[in-house]
Every structure is written in C-alpha cells, then in structure tokens.
Amino acid sequence: MDSLQAILDRGQDIVFFGGAGISTESGIPDFRSSAGLYATATPDSPAPEYLLSHECLEHDPESFFDFHRTSLLHPKARPNRAHQALARLEEVGKLSAVITQNIDGLHQAAGSRRVLELHGSAQRNRCIDCGQVQDMRFMLDSTGVPRCPICRGMVRPDVVLYGEPLDQRVMDAAIEAILACDVLIVGGTSLNVYPAAGLVNFYQGRDLVLINRDPTAHDGQASLVLHQDLGPTLGDAVDSLLG
Known part of the structure; x- marks a missing residue:
C-alpha cells in the first residue's frame, strides 16, 4: 500500500x-470468473458469446434483447x-x-x-434507422425487439458486440x-x-x-x-x- x-x-x-x-x-458480475456470466450459463441455452454477438442481434433479436435486459443492465448498481x-x-x-x-x-x-x-455504453441506445438516442430506462421498459417511437426502426444498445x-x-x-x-x-x-x-x-x-x-x-x-x-x-x- x-x-x-x-x-x-x-x-x-x-x-x-x-x-x-x-x-x-x-x-x-464479470464474464470469466467462476461466478461470471460465462460460467453460470446452462448447457441447454445458447452460449453467452453468441447472445452477445452481432450474428445473434441480426438473426435472433428476441433472444439477444432478452439476454441483454436480464444479464447486462443493472440500473441499481452504484x-x-x-x-x-x-x-x-x-x-x-x-x-x-x-x-x-x-x-x-x-x-x-x-x-x-x-x-x-x-x-460503448449500455446507458445509450440508438435507432439503427434514424439514429434517435434512448436511455437505459427505455430499454428496460421495452419488450421483445425495441422499436423507435419516431420511425419504428430497431433500437439497439450502443455497445460493441462480438463480430463488430x-x-x-x-x-x-x-x-x-x-x-x-x-x-x-x-x-x-x-x-x-x-x-x-x-x-x-x-x-x-x-x-x-x-x-x-x-x-x-x-x-x-x-x-x-x-x-x-x-x-x-x-x-x-x-x-x-x-x-
């Protein structure tokens, strides 16, 4: 010290x-420790690396956003x-x-x-069509694939995914x-x-x-x-x- x-x-x-x-x-939680997201994944569910990937966002957005909301957003953290x-x-x-x-x-x-x-930051989310920015509360309150209130485009987290x-x-x-x-x-x-x-x-x-x-x-x-x-x-x- x-x-x-x-x-x-x-x-x-x-x-x-x-x-x-x-x-x-x-x-x-972190990702790679014994108590991290990767270690606590169940064998019958998709790998976290896939759920955090651009491929998953593109081909299975419902699973992507479900995992994002439940595992990566921590509104009570200080x-x-x-x-x-x-x-x-x-x-x-x-x-x-x-x-x-x-x-x-x-x-x-x-x-x-x-x-x-x-x-990037999970505090920010943006529409992939018009670029409108939304906060974390918007993502938490959304269901399924979140849609822009202005143009109805998909709103994604402003984070770097696997494959990006x-x-x-x-x-x-x-x-x-x-x-x-x-x-x-x-x-x-x-x-x-x-x-x-x-x-x-x-x-x-x-x-x-x-x-x-x-x-x-x-x-x-x-x-x-x-x-x-x-x-x-x-x-x-x-x-x-x-x-």
Whole structure:
C-alpha cells in the first residue's frame, strides 16, 4: 500500500485502464470468473458469446434483447470506492483519463469526466434507422425487439458486440493517453481480451501498476503487482494520499 501511495504521489499524468473487476464490487458480475456470466450459463441455452454477438442481434433479436435486459443492465448498481477514488484523482489534476472495457457508466456516475469507453455504453441506445438516442430506462421498459417511437426502426444498445470492430477513434484516443502518461494503473482485468488488452504494450512511462485478484500475463512487466480487491486497495491509497 505504501508503494502504491508513493507511485500515485509522484504521478503527474495518471491513466487508469480497467475491466469488469472494477464493477463486481458494485454487484455487476464479470464474464470469466467462476461466478461470471460465462460460467453460470446452462448447457441447454445458447452460449453467452453468441447472445452477445452481432450474428445473434441480426438473426435472433428476441433472444439477444432478452439476454441483454436480464444479464447486462443493472440500473441499481452504484459506483464503489474504486470508481470514487479515480474521480478524486481526476478532480485534483493527477488523472488524465479512464479507459474502460465496461459498459455500465459507473465511472461517469462517480464523477469522472474523461472516460474512454472501448466497448460503448449500455446507458445509450440508438435507432439503427434514424439514429434517435434512448436511455437505459427505455430499454428496460421495452419488450421483445425495441422499436423507435419516431420511425419504428430497431433500437439497439450502443455497445460493441462480438463480430463488430471497436470504435477506432476511441482506440486512438486511448493509445494517445497511454503514450503520454507517466503512470498506468491497470485494474480489474485479466488482459485476455484483444485488441483492448494490447493497449498495455503502448505504455512507455515510469510506473506500471497491476491490481487484479488473479495473475495476468503482464505481471512481469509491472513496477507493482497487487493481487487484491480493487475497491479497498485503490480507495485506501487515494484516501491516504488526499486525506
């Protein structure tokens, strides 16, 4: 903890790159752990990877939207200490960007302003015909295939599905932020999902910090590795630093 606090103290341009593990403490399940969505799928149901794919949206939209509403939308989730700690670091001018693989919007709810959403956001939904934007409540209140109230086109979540490319503008902004920072904190991600996981390879700064319950393939590159829960670890360090 002292080492983490010292790194945060000397950091002038900190970037956080996070995955599903930062939101599990807010009650949102991850994907690949023993309690994640993939592990809890039943043998007689379609694989979650299929239900989260562009193919499923195109060919079986009813199943896609049923899974999306029941498994990916968490309207009662609230930011935890990790989200709040990052917002505080940004507020005092130490953190320049949050790069997230999550679609839950909890970083923004905590007060973070510069959030680069690699996989989009479930807080936003858009009509594929006229582009009209709807919020999460619209999706939660809909049934079957949601239809635009203006043109009756299908309204889909503004998220990147399997079989779809990442937004290159967001990727370019993430690479630019990582190239410029002097501290990169990677938290709550196994670093197994590409191309997002490859962003770590662009880092050229002084201190690389990995905070994750389980080891990652990049542990050997890090200045500091903490196999701990992200919320208490980052929250305690920022509380000690900023008071």
